[in-house]
Structure formats: C-alpha cells, structure tokens
Amino acid sequence: MMAPSLAGPQSVVIGRSARMRAVFEFLRVIGTSESTVLITGESGTGKEITATLIHQGSRRSHRPFVAVSCALFSETLIESELFGHERGAFTGAIKDRPGRFEMADGGTLFLDDIDDVPLSMQVKLLRVLQNRTIERLGGTRTVPVNVRIIAGSKKDLQQMVAEGKFREDLFYRLNVLPLALPPLRERREDVPALMDHFIERYFRRRGDDVPPISDAVKQAFLRYRWPGNVRELENACERIAQMCTCGTVGIGCVAASVVLHGDGPLPALPAAPPAPVERPVLEAAVAPTSVVADAPISLDDRMREVEAGLIGWALRVSHGNKSRAAELLQIKRSTLGDRINRCGLGHAASPERDERRPPSLAST
C-alpha cells in the first residue's frame, strides 16, 4: 500500500525523515485494521491525505471515502450535515437529505477538525459511535450505519480534555489508534524533496520544462518555518511556477514572506570561485589546418611546435617562474631550460607576453 503512495499523487506524505518513516511504519502496522484512528497534526501536515491512505489500505477501499470538516458548519448545521434530515425538519429542509454517515456507509468517514465540534454535539457523536446507528434530523427511524471513523484534529485533544473543552469519553472512543503528523519544521530534511516534487508538478502542469533551482531559493526554503506546513510549501511552489520566467528559479520568484522570515543564521556566501585556470589549447597541433588534405606533415616539426606551445603556456601561467613552469610540465627545472633554448623561447619567460594570444600553435 505504501510504495505507490510515495511516488504517486498522494506524495504530500513524501519524506525520508525519521519522523515520516515512523508515520509510514504506523500505516503499515495498522494495515487492514477497522479501528478508529485519531490523526493529530497542524494545518497543512496532510491529515486528509493520510486518512485517504488508511482508507485505501483497508478492506473498505472499494467503498466510499467521505471527508467532512467539522469546522465548516455552524453548530446547528453540523448535525444535519453528519446525520442528514427529513423533509420539514427545519425551515429550508425542503426534501430528505442523507447525512455524511449514510453517504459513507460501508466505507470510511473522515471527521476532520474534530476539535471544533461543540460540546453539545460531542454527546450526539459519541452516541452514534457507540450505537453505530443514526437518526436523521426530524426523523423517527433509526438507521444502522457501517462506517469506519478516522478523526482529524489540529489540537491535542488530551489537552482539550484537561481543559474541559472536549469530552473525555469521546476522546477515548476516538483515540484507539493515535497518529501524530509532524509539522514540517520538525522534519526540515524533507523540505528539498518536497520542493523538487512540487516545483516539478507545477511546471509540468504549466506545460514547461522543470528549471534548476538556485541555491538561494533552497536556502530560503530550508530556513523558513512553514507555519502552514506542506500545504504552504506547495502553494509557494505553485507561486514560483507562476512567477518564474527566466529559466532558473531564483530568489526573486519566492514569496517575500519566505525570504524574510527564516530561522537561524543567514546563508553563508560561497567562497569566491577560484580564478579559471588557463589550460593549454592544442587542437591546432593535433588537427593540422593544412588546406591540402594529404600534404605531408613533419612529425618532428609538429612535436617541436607542440612542445613550444606547452612550454609557452607553462611560462605564462607561472608568470615566467621557470621552477613553477617545470612543475606544471612535470619535468626537471634543468630540462626545461634546455628545451626553452632548443625551441628558441627564451623571450617567452617574460611575463609581459600578450595575454590575449592563446598558447595554441595556430598563433605561433
């Protein structure tokens, strides 16, 4: 179950960090269990996607997965939303409407933002979970429901129980298999892989090649705290795909909030790149440019030209320092002197040579 999810569209749960490996291990262990799962994690940590994965790994995977956020509805509407209503149950209830529990029958119901359910509603929810039956609003029938519950919470429910904001009995009913999703800032080592993944996704969606990402952008992503977690990182990548037009993702394409609000020390500047080292150019020597293709070539003359070219290069790079030049050519200092004389290059030991001339034989 987990292997395809790592590379597939569900890859919001991408991660090689120890924290995420623990999550994958949990998913593997619970396998086909039918027990209630309580997923706790900050906004944007991937609670719903994780719930989907749990559903897909269960024996109910061919039945509906219904997700509902309990934060989206007013207190009175939650009950109707979850349990449905009969026509005439309240003003505006013009026809029968099944609730989410009935819609998820045989499958999985993901009750997200369970921490936002008011206390009065918690009692009703507890009764449904215990009896496995619902009654529609305004209805008289008791309808049995076969639903596997996964609850999602932004807050620590145990803490809410201690504060009297969440019913203890409902908490124990939900907290059968607890799973905590780590905030992104506690698994920053996963940021680069997530960034690559989403950058690729959004550039491909735009129909463009995936450009390289500059070091500054990588640094900014690593330093930022991501209070909105993976969802925020995904949105930042989508924004980059919209902004970037220059072939490389640079810092200019990154939202200023990400750039300006990082943790830890600012990125160190890279050491100045070493000056490019001039290497001898020998193409002309190897591939003679004679216009007559089969004209004879004197090997001895050619070899002397090659030698003169290389010695000239070594002297220039060493600024006329013959000991250094000999080292560059991996010959003895005395041998170099002999060869300089033989090639008539004595003048080349002067550093004031025309630097524009390549040391190739074409120029000699």
Add this chain to the structure above:
Amino acid sequence: MVTTERVEAVLARVRPYMQLDGGDIELVEVEGNSAAVRLTGRCAGCPSAHMTLYLGVEAALREQMPEFEALKVR
C-alpha cells in the same frame, strides 16, 4: 524615524540570498520616510525579483517602521 541604518537592517535580511543568486540590492538613498534601492547583478534583469522584493521588502520596512511610506526601485 526612517534612517539609513534601519533600512539597511531590513535589506540585510534579503541581501545574502540575492548575493547567492549573483545579484545584490543597494540602498541608494533615504528621503523623508521613503527609500530608494537599486537591484544589481543577475536580479537586476529579473522582473519577478523586482516585484517580489519591491512588495516584500516594502512590507518588511513598514513592519519595522510603521511610518515608512514608499520603496522606490531605481
């Protein structure tokens, strides 16, 4: 009070990134409650950099100095 030092302190938060990308941001002048900056190097030719940093840095300047008025990019 908008001062060169306070503006520079904000610019210092973005400068390392811009330098990593082969660019830079220079404070040209502080005039009243406004400041003018110049983008140089690779960032100078990047329209996204102008917009992002212009909007983002201006917001950050105002966060530090509520009286800050406008950031001009030259």
